Structures are given as C-alpha cells and as structure tokens.
Amino acid sequence: MLQSADFIIVGGGTAGMVLASRLSEDPKVQVVVVESGRNITRDPAVRNPSNWMSLLGPETAWQLDTVPQPGLQGRVERQFQGKALGGSSTINGSTYLAPSRAGIEAWAKLGNPQWTYSALLPYFERSYSAEPPSADICKAMGVDYASKIDGPRASTGPIQISFPALEQQNPMAKAWNDVLRGMGYRTTAELFPMRNATNRCYSAAIHPLTKERMSAASQYGALTIERSNCSIITEATVLRVMLSSTSDGNFSAKGVEVSKGGEVHLIEARREVILSAGVFHTAKLLELSGIGEASRLKELDILPIITNPNVGENLQNHIMCMCTYELEENVETGDGIQTVASLPLQDDVRQRVFNEAPPVLHNEQEAFDVRRAIFDSPDEASCSIFMTFIGQPNFASLGVMQSVPFSHGSSHIATSCPDQGLAINPRFFSNPLDLEIMANHLLTLQKISSKGPLSAFFKKNGQRLPPGPAITNLESARNYLRENAVTTHHSCGTAAMLPRDKGGVVDQNLVVYGTGNLRVVDASIFPVIPQANPMSTVYAVAERAADLIRGVA
Numbered sequence: 001m002l003q004s005a006d007f008i009i010v011g012g013g014t015a016g017m018v019l020a021s022r023l024s025e026d027p028k029v030q031v032v033v034v035e036s037g038r039n040i041t042r043d044p045a046v047r048n049p050s051n052w053m054s055l056l057g058p059e060t061a062w063q064l065d066t067v068p069q070p071g072l073q074g075r076v077e078r079q080f081q082g083k084a085l086g087g088s089s090t091i092n093g094s095t096y097l098a099p100s101r102a103g104i105e106a107w108a109k110l111g112n113p114q115w116t117y118s119a120l121l122p123y124f125e126r127s128y129s130a131e132p133p134s135a136d137i138c139k140a141m142g143v144d145y146a147s148k149i150d151g152p153r154a155s156t157g158p159i160q161i162s163f164p165a166l167e168q169q170n171p172m173a174k175a176w177n178d179v180l181r182g183m184g185y186r187t188t189a190e191l192f193p194m195r196n197a198t199n200r201c202y203s204a205a206i207h208p209l210t211k212e213r214m215s216a217a218s219q220y221g222a223l224t225i226e227r228s229n230c231s232i233i234t235e236a237t238v239l240r241v242m243l244s245s246t247s248d249g250n251f252s253a254k255g256v257e258v259s260k261g262g263e264v265h266l267i268e269a270r271r272e273v274i275l276s277a278g279v280f281h282t283a284k285l286l287e288l289s290g291i292g293e294a295s296r297l298k299e300l301d302i303l304p305i306i307t308n309p310n311v312g313e314n315l316q317n318h319i320m321c322m323c324t325y326e327l328e329e330n331v332e333t334g335d336g337i338q339t340v341a342s343l344p345l346q347d348d349v350r351q352r353v354f355n356e357a358p359p360v361l362h363n364e365q366e367a368f369d370v371r372r373a374i375f376d377s378p379d380e381a382s383c384s385i386f387m388t389f390i391g392q393p394n395f396a397s398l399g400v401m402q403s404v405p406f407s408h409g410s411s412h413i414a415t416s417c418p419d420q421g422l423a424i425n426p427r428f429f430s431n432p433l434d435l436e437i438m439a440n441h442l443l444t445l446q447k448i449s450s451k452g453p454l455s456a457f458f459k460k461n462g463q464r465l466p467p468g469p470a471i472t473n474l475e476s477a478r479n480y481l482r483e484n485a486v487t488t489h490h491s492c493g494t495a496a497m498l499p500r501d502k503g504g505v506v507d508q509n510l511v512v513y514g515t516g517n518l519r520v521v522d523a524s525i526f527p528v529i530p531q532a533n534p535m536s537t538v539y540a541v542a543e544r545a546a547d548l549i550r551g552v553a
Helices: 013-021 049-055 099-109 115-128 135-141 164-168 171-182 218-225 280-290 294-299 349-357 362-376 432-449 472-483 537-550
Strands: 004-010 031-034 063-064 076-081 129-132 159-161 200-203 232-233 239-246 251-260 263-275 314-317 319-326 337-342 383-389 396-402 411-415 422-425 517-519
Touching: 004 251, 013 031, 013 218, 013 537, 063 280, 063 396, 063 422, 076 171, 099 115, 099 362, 115 129, 115 164, 115 537, 135 164, 135 319, 159 218, 164 171, 164 314, 164 537, 171 200, 171 337, 171 383, 171 432, 218 232, 239 263, 239 280, 263 280, 263 537, 280 422, 349 362, 349 432, 383 537, 396 432, 432 472
Parallel strands: 004 031, 004 263, 031 232, 129 159, 263 517
Antiparallel strands: 063 076, 200 337, 239 251, 251 263, 314 411, 319 396, 337 383, 383 396, 411 422
C-alpha cells in the first residue's frame, strides 16, 4: 500500500472520483483514493440503470437505519448509501435534476457569499453534457421545446444526460403534461429552467445511445484509473484522520489510518486530507478523529482535539410518499419516472400554513427566514409531484416529495469502534410545517389524477396500493403521510458550510474549522438541501472544490 501522497481522498464516491480525476490532471501531484467498496463499474447489473433496486443489498450499499421516527409513527427508515467506487452514483436511480436558483442563493444568504448560483453554475457545465430531445418528440408529447439546454450551454462534461422517459412517448405522460398545462405550468425539457415552478421532463445520467448508467466511476474514473499518479485502493476503510498541533494554534491532518485485509496501514498526507465519505461517514470520521462535541466524544473515550458541537448536526433529507393506482385494461405503461412537476402552494394556502406554524426559536430564525423566502417566491416550488411506473403490470404511481424541509436532525457515532453503527435521527416531520405542506400537495396530486385526460387511464373504483381510507381532506392526507412517507436517500448537511457560530463545520473553502489542510467535499457541506435530487449539485460542488484546492477558483 502507498505510504504517502500529496492528497488523500477518503471515499471514492461521487465527489471523490471527481476530485481524483481533476487533481491528478497535474502529473506532479500524487493522489490516493481510499474506498470501502469494490469497483463494480463493469457489472452488467450496474450498467443497466433499470436494475438499480437490485443494488441496494449489503454488498454494494451501506445499510444504515434511523432511530424510530415519531413523525412516521415510530417507523425505522433504512438509509442506503453507495458502497462501491462511484458511491451512490453507481447504485442510484440515475435521476439528474438541477437545483433551484433560490435554493443555492440560500447558501450565500446564510454566510457563504462566495457560493452564489452564478458562481456554481460553470461547474455544472464542467460536469455534464446533454443533447436536447428532438423537436418531433417534444411536439408529440406536449413539451415546450427549446433549441438549447438553458443554463450551462454547449457543455462537454463527462456525465452524459438524456431524457429517457420522453423517448418512450407514453400516452399517460402526455396526458399528465396536458393536465399541468391546464393548471398554468409549461412542460420543459430544459435542465436549468429560469422558473423552477414548472413541469419538467424526466432527465437522468443515462447515455442517450447506449442507455447505460453514467456514474462518477464510469466517467470520471475512466479519466483517472490509468494515470500513474493516482492510486485507487478499494475494499479499504479509513479508521481515523491523524491530527497534530501547529504553531498557529490550529491542527494539521498528517494522514489517515486505513484498515485493509485485516491489517491497519498508515498513509501520510504531504498536502491535504479530503473527506468525501458521504453525509453519514464523513461526520463519523470527524468524530472518530476527535472533532466534535466534547462531552459526546469524552463519553466514548475519544480525546477531543477540536471542539465543534456542529459536527453531525443539520442533517436534512427529503421524504416522499406515493399512491399506486390500478389502471384500466390495456393501458400502455412504461419504465420508471415519466415526468416531475415542481409546484408552489397557492397563495392563500401558503399564508394559512405559515400563519398557523409554531413559533421559531431565536437561534433558528435566520435559517427559517431564508427557507421561508424560497416558499414566498412565485418562481419557486414547495414540493415536487411525479408519475412513475413501478414495474407492476397495470398500475401507475403518483408521488409527492418535499423541496426544502424545515425539519432537520443529526447523525453521530454511538461508539468509538469504527465498525459499529450510527445514531441517525432525521427527525422527519418534527417541524409540523413539513407535514402541512406535503398534505396540501398530496391533495393536489389526488385532484390531478382525476382531471381531464389523465383520469381516463385510472380504473374507476380500482385498487390503491397501499390500501386504506380515501384521501379526501387534510386530516386524511396527514394520516396517509404519517403511515406511508419514506426517505428519498437525499441526506446532506452534517458538516455544514456555515460560519462556525451559526452551525458551521467547514468554511467557504471547505476547510474544517480549526485545521489548515483537512477538507470536506461531499453533500455533508450543503447548508440547505437542494430542492431536487442532490447528485447534480454534488458533481458541481466537487468540480468547484477541485479548483479551490488548486487555487484557481
């Protein structure tokens, strides 16, 4: 095993592979990546994005359970995280949705003025490439066609994006688009629409010709793996970061302890250690290394080196809920998600929901106000609704997913043993605003299914899965959500990029407070969760982080 490197990247996941690729572009720099999982990039099951649910077993995904969630009637939610080269981009459903402008601007408003939407936008361009769907397909499906993808244009990044559902030209998807247009929402094939409150064609990290998964491992890894100055060590787990004091009163990351094949090895860092282990394992490594809330660490016989009670806090995640309905006979179904609409609450409903909300704690007022401003914007969404085919013949599912939840939780180590589990508490629905917002959107979803051209596809008095009372009013919607809402596996925020006195773990250069050369680059640093699937934002953040590390951002 390599004994030293300029940069040690802990975690060969989505962000880690971007960093490895970009940093190793300089042949004078030695990079090492340490990844707990295997390289399964060439596995046919991985390359076929339709097989993603078969990849959620313990061989390829971390099986992380929450504590029982009171907001979900005491249910435990399993949090799958990619355990393979490429991380979650290797095992997920490949959805690629851009964040909203206001959602990223919220990062800047909370104390990160260098992280505006316009500052991050070029890094999206660097990470992906896409061809807009054909004008003929767009016309047939009722899509407002644009000759170019808006936002980053003429991008040539490694991750190729396509519109797989549009190519299916499913009649139900066309009916959905027609219903949304009747509600005042255009249907767009733009990846970065100017107005977030719109109906989007489903886009995914799937090659437009081969139909294969585009992951960080298959794309960025292909650029990296042959370089002599980059070593990728798989099936190896970092146990802790070794820290030593410096003359300026801070601490320096000297290297990492790595377990592989039953032996513990030491790799020294000549320049930096970069944690890209994912939202749960990055916070875990910080605490195991002596960075965290002092009393918690002492209780576990870990010597506190840098006291920061913010480590492991600010955990955010979307939750979603689906209703699966029986279709009329001979209805043509398709494969996977068909379309996604990002919708705001109606003005009167929004005012009522926030007027009835409980008082906000003083120390949470700023974060609340920043989130509230997103909901008040007519161009922004408070939830996403979508239609998908789940592979069950003669059924279709309609779903609702949070955009910017107000509830937040934590993830902490429960023992000093690196092999033991975590205490993960997302605190779903702990803020009643989340339940009220989703309940109102769930009612909207019920109305959409019974409107105009879409209603003809659903069997009258047909089955609903899961079965139960009809969703007819807010109380029945709340009950349905408490019983059936589930995690989306979009967790982020446990090493937040914020001022230290406002909950921060890293600064705007993604350097851990109290250190000079320990960075975090993954979804842990998100101060506010993106309104959509976070993968696109992870790619962009990692691209920008590479420039920050190289001093060219």
